[in-house]
Amino acid sequence: MRIIETLLLSLVMAFAQSCIKENRTLCPFTMEVDLSETWSSLPSNIRIVIADNITGNILVDKYIEGDSLKCCHKFKLPKGEYSFNVWGNINNGSYYDSQKNEVSLVYGRYPDAVLFYCNTIKCFSEYWIETPILQRYTSSIHLEIIDDNNSLRGQEVKIVSSSAGYTFDGVPINGEHAFISNNSESDTFNLIRQFCRKDVYISISDIYGESFRIPMGDILFELGVDLESPVMCDVSLVLDIAHLSMSVFVEDWIQMGDITCIFNTKY
Numbered sequence: 001m002r003i004i005e006t007l008l009l010s011l012v013m014a015f016a017q018s019c020i021k022e023n024r025t026l027c028p029f030t031m032e033v034d035l036s037e038t039w040s041s042l043p044s045n046i047r048i049v050i051a052d053n054i055t056g057n058i059l060v061d062k063y064i065e066g067d068s069l070k071c072c073h074k075f076k077l078p079k080g081e082y083s084f085n086v087w088g089n090i091n092n093g094s095y096y097d098s099q100k101n102e103v104s105l106v107y108g109r110y111p112d113a114v115l116f117y118c119n120t121i122k123c124f125s126e127y128w129i130e131t132p133i134l135q136r137y138t139s140s141i142h143l144e145i146i147d148d149n150n151s152l153r154g155q156e157v158k159i160v161s162s163s164a165g166y167t168f169d170g171v172p173i174n175g176e177h178a179f180i181s182n183n184s185e186s187d188t189f190n191l192i193r194q195f196c197r198k199d200v201y202i203s204i205s206d207i208y209g210e211s212f213r214i215p216m217g218d219i220l221f222e223l224g225v226d227l228e229s230p231v232m233c234d235v236s237l238v239l240d241i242a243h244l245s246m247s248v249f250v251e252d253w254i255q256m257g258d259i260t261c262i263f264n265t266k267y
Helices: 004-019 035-038 064-071 217-223
Strands: 028-034 043-054 058-065 073-078 080-088 094-098 102-105 115-123 129-130 138-146 156-166 171-180 186-192 201-207 209-214 235-240 245-250 254-260
Touching: 004 028, 028 043, 035 064, 043 073, 043 138, 043 235, 058 064, 064 235, 080 156, 115 129
Parallel strands: 028 129, 138 235
Antiparallel strands: 028 073, 043 058, 043 080, 080 115, 094 102, 102 156, 138 186, 156 171, 156 201, 201 209, 235 245, 245 254
């Protein structure tokens, strides 16, 4: 009998010290991340990063790919306010720097077709379901160069931009990024949201130095495409070297207009 009384007393004490008895605001909550909507954007991988909004400390940093993209993922967190970020398609052209809490571009490589989702979560309940819908954070740029006089033969086409990556919450980082086009006549590449459109240009050079510099950022802005805007769109550029002109098409390939370019040239 005394043994039973001792067991009952132990159970009562444990019950009194549990989250059921005490202030439940001190108990953790479960965050469920439902990835079902990410399939509409078809990422090859995602990275979930959850940080405390007050301290900035990262509590969750999880890389997910393959079949795990079809699953729900659950995390236990203290109740509070969090920055919830999901990055998609971080591959060979970019990487997540956990020390700086930012996504950085790899200099010299084509930028990835990055996807992004960000939300501020204030949770003081027992359960939270988050369904991220990833948005594009790059423009797909298709560049065609018309060179009837073969003046670009043997020359190098380089794309230079003003953003070196993104901060933790998706703001462009000031810094030069550049890569060499695979084809001097036609190429398609991604361009991330820019820190300063004036520093976005196409450089054409030979062994003696730069031959042409085309202010792509300014030209696109004059024709209605702002590379600093968070709203990204697909763009097609047709650059006619002989006539020093550029035509621009946006998204559904409806022509927006032509502009006569003043190229910075050594000739």
